[in-house]
Amino acid sequence: MNTNTKQGKAAQLEDIAKALGVSKTTVSRAISGKGRVSAATRDRVLDCIKEMNYSPNMIAKSFSENKTYNIGVVLPMDNIEAEAPFFQTCLMSISKCCALRSYDTVVIGAEKNDLSQLRRVLASRKADGVIIMRPLQDGSMEALLSEQNMPYVTIGQSIDPDAVRVDSAHKDGCCELTAYLLMNNKPASVGLVLGDMGQTVNRSRYEGFVKAFENSGTTVSPKNIFLGLKSSIQLRAAIDELLRIGCTCLLCGDDMLCMDTVNILTSIGKSIPQDIRVASFYNSMYLDVCAPPVTALKFKASELGSATASLLLDILEGKDAPHETILGFEMLIRKSTM
Amino acid sequence: MNTNTKQGKAAQLEDIAKALGVSKTTVSRAISGKGRVSAATRDRVLDCIKEMNYSPNMIAKSFSENKTYNIGVVLPMDNIEAEAPFFQTCLMSISKCCALRSYDTVVIGAEKNDLSQLRRVLASRKADGVIIMRPLQDGSMEALLSEQNMPYVTIGQSIDPDAVRVDSAHKDGCCELTAYLLMNNKPASVGLVLGDMGQTVNRSRYEGFVKAFENSGTTVSPKNIFLGLKSSIQLRAAIDELLRIGCTCLLCGDDMLCMDTVNILTSIGKSIPQDIRVASFYNSMYLDVCAPPVTALKFKASELGSATASLLLDILEGKDAPHETILGFEMLIRKSTM
DNA sequence: TTGAAAGCGCTAACAT
DNA sequence: ATGTTAGCGCTTTCAA
Numbered sequence: 179m180n181t182n183t184k185q186g187k188a189a190q191l192e193d194i195a196k197a198l199g200v201s202k203t204t205v206s207r208a209i210s211g212k213g214r215v216s217a218a219t220r221d222r223v224l225d226c227i228k229e230m231n232y233s234p235n236m237i238a239k240s241f242s243e244n245k246t247y248n249i250g251v252v253l254p255m256d257n258i259e260a261e262a263p264f265f266q267t268c269l270m271s272i273s274k275c276c277a278l279r280s281y282d283t284v285v286i287g288a289e290k291n292d293l294s295q296l297r298r299v300l301a302s303r304k305a306d307g308v309i310i311m312r313p314l315q316d317g318s319m320e321a322l323l324s325e326q327n328m329p330y331v332t333i334g335q336s337i338d339p340d341a342v343r344v345d346s347a348h349k350d351g352c353c354e355l356t357a358y359l360l361m362n363n364k365p366a367s368v369g370l371v372l373g374d375m376g377q378t379v380n381r382s383r384y385e386g387f388v389k390a391f392e393n394s395g396t397t398v399s400p401k402n403i404f405l406g407l408k409s410s411i412q413l414r415a416a417i418d419e420l421l422r423i424g425c426t427c428l429l430c431g432d433d434m435l436c437m438d439t440v441n442i443l444t445s446i447g448k449s450i451p452q453d454i455r456v457a458s459f460y461n462s463m464y465l466d467v468c469a470p471p472v473t474a475l476k477f478k479a480s481e482l483g484s485a486t487a488s489l490l491l492d493i494l495e496g497k498d499a500p501h502e503t504i505l506g507f508e509m510l511i512r513k514s515t516m
Numbered sequence: 517m518n519t520n521t522k523q524g525k526a527a528q529l530e531d532i533a534k535a536l537g538v539s540k541t542t543v544s545r546a547i548s549g550k551g552r553v554s555a556a557t558r559d560r561v562l563d564c565i566k567e568m569n570y571s572p573n574m575i576a577k578s579f580s581e582n583k584t585y586n587i588g589v590v591l592p593m594d595n596i597e598a599e600a601p602f603f604q605t606c607l608m609s610i611s612k613c614c615a616l617r618s619y620d621t622v623v624i625g626a627e628k629n630d631l632s633q634l635r636r637v638l639a640s641r642k643a644d645g646v647i648i649m650r651p652l653q654d655g656s657m658e659a660l661l662s663e664q665n666m667p668y669v670t671i672g673q674s675i676d677p678d679a680v681r682v683d684s685a686h687k688d689g690c691c692e693l694t695a696y697l698l699m700n701n702k703p704a705s706v707g708l709v710l711g712d713m714g715q716t717v718n719r720s721r722y723e724g725f726v727k728a729f730e731n732s733g734t735t736v737s738p739k740n741i742f743l744g745l746k747s748s749i750q751l752r753a754a755i756d757e758l759l760r761i762g763c764t765c766l767l768c769g770d771d772m773l774c775m776d777t778v779n780i781l782t783s784i785g786k787s788i789p790q791d792i793r794v795a796s797f798y799n800s801m802y803l804d805v806c807a808p809p810v811t812a813l814k815f816k817a818s819e820l821g822s823a824t825a826s827l828l829l830d831i832l833e834g835k836d837a838p839h840e841t842i843l844g845f846e847m848l849i850r851k852s853t854m
Numbered sequence: 855t856t857g858a859a860a861g862c863g864c865t866a867a868c869a870t
Numbered sequence: 871a872t873g874t875t876a877g878c879g880c881t882t883t884c885a886a
Contacts, residue, residue, distance in 0.1 A: 233639040236640035237582070240575045253607075262605075266591075266603060267600075270591065277633045283623040284586070285589075285622070287608050287611045295615045302571065302573075302574035303574060303575065437805050444807060463597050463802075467775050467776065468779075
């Protein structure tokens, strides 16, 4: 006689127990390793589980433990296109990491003034912890989360001093890239164009840039720096001015700004790198395939994701975790600065 | 006296029932609207729920109904960078749509030979249905899903004839774009470069291209068509040949191929659109910011996502759903073909 | 080392 | 129209 369960239904704990002539408790213990079970019975149980192709009903487990085995990931929905590869890579590595530890990843979409998805997940208790992929500047997500005692980790800067965070070494990276360029370009010929200074990442970039000059014993003229650029038109004006004062090496805050810069330069007949060198503080595929490919800093989204996920899972398991984790970068030196 | 629940703990059904002096069943019915409750009590209940800030414990609800209120979304992890914006936009609109109907979205990462995340979700029963964002060509995901009787919908073509699918009208779009170009270019001067023909989408593109010629009463010479291009080097060779035979209008299968094409043309001193016109069967930000911006077909990822999600949710709710849903496209006519 | 039984917070069949 | 009660499939005390 076969030990199969009732037709059609997936095997459950009780089926295993019956098949083996032991109690559900024993089986449960054998699986979780929590109580004490003799090695012999444990082996019998594990064999039987394989044979009957049992896998626990996670909803029931969740219910009884009052844990969901889900982590929520807040994905910013605005300004998405440009950063999509970053978020996507990051998300994938989070989900991979979670899966390895038997957690699932639930997506929480967030728009500037719409935290409703986050509220929903909080209210329905469908996650044990949350990763914020890019905190809003007003810290409203963190506030919501702390209010509900929901553990969370942020990627990037957070306004909340208590937040556990993981970030890339933007400042160091920018400093290093700038320093590299200062080796072959006169300080006065190096210009910087940067986007919205409301974003902390842009402030870090600025600081890194300035620091490189300090380290080399010089200072930058404010005339060489254009911050808060919002449109191609503003960028165009900035570039015109930088060229006028004799810049031959342009640093761009991010990939889109850089792409635009390359287009503008090309359109006015400047060739890169012969007439002018260009580099970006943030790499992307655009800059990989650009003509010519552009020197840029590369931050590994995948590592950020997995570091963040393991951190959060550690916290959920009661281990304590470093308050701040900073990951490194890579300098991609390419034709645009040669 | 205040009707607060025991300190600290979130209110639950029973608290509401007690506060109102009715049974849990009544409260449950008032919320779900399933049984019959007098309008008066229903209002009292709903008021009380607001006042006590009750929200149901979804795990318990799940458990009792044997539903998770989750849908799984399979995200392909290979070849990711280029398509990230598409997947991301699509994912966000799925999650938005699900949230509106009180479902959550769990991410399922999939690599070519690693369906372990999908298996996990299936085994743990953590989703009520699944969206496959891009089926593998061997249909292995669909097989797994059907085997477990897990409802699913695919985005794009599926090898499974029974699959409910949502797709964009690639063939029609390509046909229309080609037709548009044939209005101002001699048929013999129009060339096509396409990537991997293993992908169905590329076959649809090819068919649309050919059909436009047929519709206009001409035929394409095979010499004007290069399929299965795998590298920049192959593309370069193809372009050289197309130019040699007198092509002045190049159609590219997708954005990356197109970007490459633009770079190659520029590098050999051709100007777009003066010397040669260029268009792409698939738009992306690259082509938006390119110099010059490139004429391309735009498929709305966001609509694909929401259509797919509502379809799946309808199926889960027992409504029957169209077997095939085809969404439209937009033609972005830009400088590269003017 | 093992088992019996209570309980997690809902839903739904059945009774009133 | 409302209440009573029995599950749902696990984990976990408590007892043996």
